[in-house]
Amino acid sequence: MSSEPMSQGAVPTAAAAMDGDAYAALQKAARDHLWMHFTRMSSYEHADVPIIVRGEGAYIYDAKGNRYLDALGGLFVNQLGHGRKDLAEVAAKQASELHYFPLWSYAHPTAIQLAEKVASLAPGDLNRVFFTTGGGEAVETAWKLAKNYFKLTGKPTKHKVISRTIAYHGTPQGALSITGLPPMKAPFEPLVPSTFRVPNTNVYRAPDFLAGPDGTVDPEVFGRWAADQIAVAIENEGADTVAAVFLEPVQNSGGCFPPPPGYFQRVREICDEYDVLLVSDEVITAFGRLGHMFGAERYGFQPDMVTVAKGLTSGYSPLGAMIASDRLMEPFLKGTTTFLHGYTFGGHPVSTAVGLKNLQIFEDEGVLEHVRANEPGFRATLGKLNDLPIVGDVRGDGYFYGIELVKDKATKETFDDAEAEKLLRGFLSKALYDEGLYCRADDRGDPVIQFAPPLIASQEHFDEIEQKVRVVLEKAWTLL
Numbered sequence: 001m002s003s004e005p006m007s008q009g010a011v012p013t014a015a016a017a018m019d020g021d022a023y024a025a026l027q028k029a030a031r032d033h034l035w036m037h038f039t040r041m042s043s044y045e046h047a048d049v050p051i052i053v054r055g056e057g058a059y060i061y062d063a064k065g066n067r068y069l070d071a072l073g074g075l076f077v078n079q080l081g082h083g084r085k086d087l088a089e090v091a092a093k094q095a096s097e098l099h100y101f102p103l104w105s106y107a108h109p110t111a112i113q114l115a116e117k118v119a120s121l122a123p124g125d126l127n128r129v130f131f132t133t134g135g136g137e138a139v140e141t142a143w144k145l146a147k148n149y150f151k152l153t154g155k156p157t158k159h160k161v162i163s164r165t166i167a168y169h170g171t172p173q174g175a176l177s178i179t180g181l182p183p184m185k186a187p188f189e190p191l192v193p194s195t196f197r198v199p200n201t202n203v204y205r206a207p208d209f210l211a212g213p214d215g216t217v218d219p220e221v222f223g224r225w226a227a228d229q230i231a232v233a234i235e236n237e238g239a240d241t242v243a244a245v246f247l248e249p250v251q252n253s254g255g256c257f258p259p260p261p262g263y264f265q266r267v268r269e270i271c272d273e274y275d276v277l278l279v280s281d282e283v284i285t286a287f288g289r290l291g292h293m294f295g296a297e298r299y300g301f302q303p304d305m306v307t308v309a310k311g312l313t314s315g316y317s318p319l320g321a322m323i324a325s326d327r328l329m330e331p332f333l334k335g336t337t338t339f340l341h342g343y344t345f346g347g348h349p350v351s352t353a354v355g356l357k358n359l360q361i362f363e364d365e366g367v368l369e370h371v372r373a374n375e376p377g378f379r380a381t382l383g384k385l386n387d388l389p390i391v392g393d394v395r396g397d398g399y400f401y402g403i404e405l406v407k408d409k410a411t412k413e414t415f416d417d418a419e420a421e422k423l424l425r426g427f428l429s430k431a432l433y434d435e436g437l438y439c440r441a442d443d444r445g446d447p448v449i450q451f452a453p454p455l456i457a458s459q460e461h462f463d464e465i466e467q468k469v470r471v472v473l474e475k476a477w478t479l480l
C-alpha cells in the first residue's frame with residue numbers, strides 16, 4: 001500500500017474563518033432559501049446553520065474555521081477521504097471531453113468501462129449494471145426489474161416485496177414503501193402497496209422466547225428464527241405473489257445490525273425454495289465499508305441483485321447502480337422486449353469516470369486491506385465505551401459501527417420519546433459537533449450514535465472518536 005494518501009500527515013486543527021459579512025450573508029441566504037433535507041428547519045431560526053466549506057483527509061472545516069473529524073464519511077459516502085486532487089482532476093478532464101450524454105440507446109466509454117469493472121467485482125453471475133444517480137433510484141430499479149422479470153417469465157402475479165423493520169431503503173415512493181420506518185412514511189401515505197415487514201437482526205433485542213436455559217440468546221438460533229420469518233411472510237402472502245426480499249448486509253437504521261451466523265445462508269435457501277429474488281441493498285455496505293467490495297462477499301451469500309451508490313465514487317460525483325444477475329437480464333435480450341426505465345443523469349460521464357478512478361485507487365492503495373487490518377482496532381477502541389452506564393451495545397463490522405444508548409444497562413431499558421428527544425436532539429447531536437466530531441445521533445429505532453469514517457482512517461482517528469464520544473456521553477448521563 002502506498003503510504004502517501006493513507007497517511008494524513010499534519011492536518012491543520014483549524015482554518016481561516018470566513019469574513020464576517022460574507023458569513024452573515026450566507027447564514028441569511030440559507031435561512032431564507034435553502035430547504036435542507038430531513039431537517040427540522042425551526043432548529044435554525046435562532047441558531048447558525050452549520051456551513052462546511054472544506055475537507056482534507058478525514059477532516060472537514062466549517063465557515064468559522066473549526067475542524068471536525070468526519071466520523072460519518074459525509075453520509076456513509078466518503079471512502080477515500082476529502083480533498084483528493086486525483087479524483088477532482090478526473091472529473092474536470094471528463095467534463096471538458098464529454099460532460100454529458102444519456103444511456104438511452106447510446107453509450108459512452110466510462111459508463112461501459114465502469115459497468116465492466118463493477119461486474120468483474122460483483123459476486124457470482126451479477127454481470128449487468130444499470131446506472132442510476134443514487135441509492136433510492138437503485139432500489140426503485142430493483143423492484144421494477146423484479147416485477148417486470150416475473151411478468152416476462154410466466155409468473156405475472158409475483159410483485160410484492162418483503163423487507164425488515166426499521167430498515168431504510170430511500171425516499172422515492174417505492175423505496176419508501178419498502179422502508180420499515182412507519183413515522184417516516186406516514187406523511188406520504190398511501191405509498192406503493194404490497195410491501196411487508198419481517199424482524200431485523202438486532203440480536204441485542206432478540207425476543208426472550210429464544211433464550212436458552214442460561215437466559216441468553218444464541219446468535220445462531222436468533223439468526224435462524226429471523227430468517228425463517230421471511231418464509232412465514234412469504235407463506236402468509238402467497239409465494240405466487242412475492243417477487244423479492246430487500247435486505248442490507250448490515251442494517252443501518254436502528255444502529256448497525258450485522259447478520260447473525262447462518263442468517264443469509266438460510267435466507268438464500270428460502271428465496272430459492274419460493275422463487276423469490278434476493279436483493280442485497282448495499283448502498284452503504286458496498287465498496288469497502290465492510291472491508292470487502294460487497295457485503296454479500298463478506299457474509300458469503302449470493303444475491304440476485306445488488307443496489308449500490310454512495311462509496312462507488314466516494315461522493316466526488318453522484319452515482320448509483322442496480323447490478324443484476326445474467327438470469328434476470330435474459331428475458332430482455334430477446335425480440336422487442338425493453339426494460340422501460342431510466343434516468344436522465346443515470347451513468348453520467350463525469351460520475352462514471354470518477355467511479356473508475358475511485359475503484360482504481362482502491363486497488364493501487366490497498367484500501368480493502370487497510371480496512372481489514374484496522375477493523376479490530378476500531379472495534380476494540382469503540383468497545384472501551386462499554387464501561388459507561390449509558391452504553392448498552394457497541395455493534396457493527398468493518399468501518400461501520402453503532403452504539404446503542406440505554407437508560408438501564410442491566411435491564412436494557414430504553415428511553416421514552418420525550419427523553420430521546422431531549423437526549424438526542426436537545427443535547428447529543430450538538431454536543432458531539434461542538435466537541436469536534438461529525439457523526440450521527442439517531443432515534444429512528446432505539447437511540448444510537450453511528451460511525452462510518454472514511455476508509456483511510458486509522459488508530460489515531462478511532463482514538464479521537466472514542467475520547468470525544470466519552471466526554472459527551474459522560475455529560476449526557478449527568479443530564480438524565
Ligand SMILES: Cc1ncc(COP(=O)(O)O)c(C=O)c1O
Pocket residue numbers: 133134135136137139168169170171248252281282283284309310320
Ligand atoms: C440501504 C440504503 N438504501 C437506499 C438508500 C437511499 O439512497 P439515496 O439517498 O442515495 O437515494 C440509502 C441511503 O442512505 C440506504 O442507506
